[in-house]
Amino acid sequence: MKFLLMFWLVLVSAVAPAPQTGRQWRPATYRGVTVGKSKIADMLRAWGKPKWSRTSRREADEESQVTWTNYERVGEFPGPTTVVSDTKTGVVTRINFYPDRLTKEQAVAHFGSSYIITRYAFDYCLDEEDSEPLYESPTGPVVSLEYRARGIAISIGYKDLVTKISYVGGPIGSTKSRCNP
Secondary structure (H helix, E strand, O other), X not given: OHHHHHHHHHHHHHHOOOOOOOOOOOOOEEOOEEOOOOEHHHHHHHHOOOOEEEEEEEOOEEEEEEEXXXXXXXXXXXXXXXXXXXXXXXXXXXXEEOOOOOEHHHHHHHHOOOOEEEEEEEOOOXXXXXXXOEEEOOOOOEEEEEEHHHOEEEEEOHHHXXXXXXXXXXXXXXXXXXXXX
């Protein structure tokens, strides 16, 4: 009897789904550049000279500046890539890739099926030029396939086309609206 009980416990633990650990964000590494760790110099060594680069102030903080660096052919798919970095520290804070005509189905085939779907809405009361003030909302218009353990958020738009693939160091939005606490 003990043997059957042990066998059943081993069998159940082998087929029971593992607890979902994919809700925790980890920094993305894309083509040798780790968000939140790598610096612009690391990116230049790995990817070469960009097409263009510009710096702008963050409206929320007059002292803070970000640098936008654009590449045309560094992604897995055709389309431009924009790297956002903190101008003062040189640390890469986000990598946004804008694929040409990539479907949700093609993205899932490439990145795998271990994603979660999160919907976001815009926090319109926040006027942040250099960021997307988003918050999680079950009815939000922004749909994101998230590979949180890999730091990847894929924005899905009209006709299930991918509008942006973001390689990030943490959440792409807050869990609650900052406008309506």
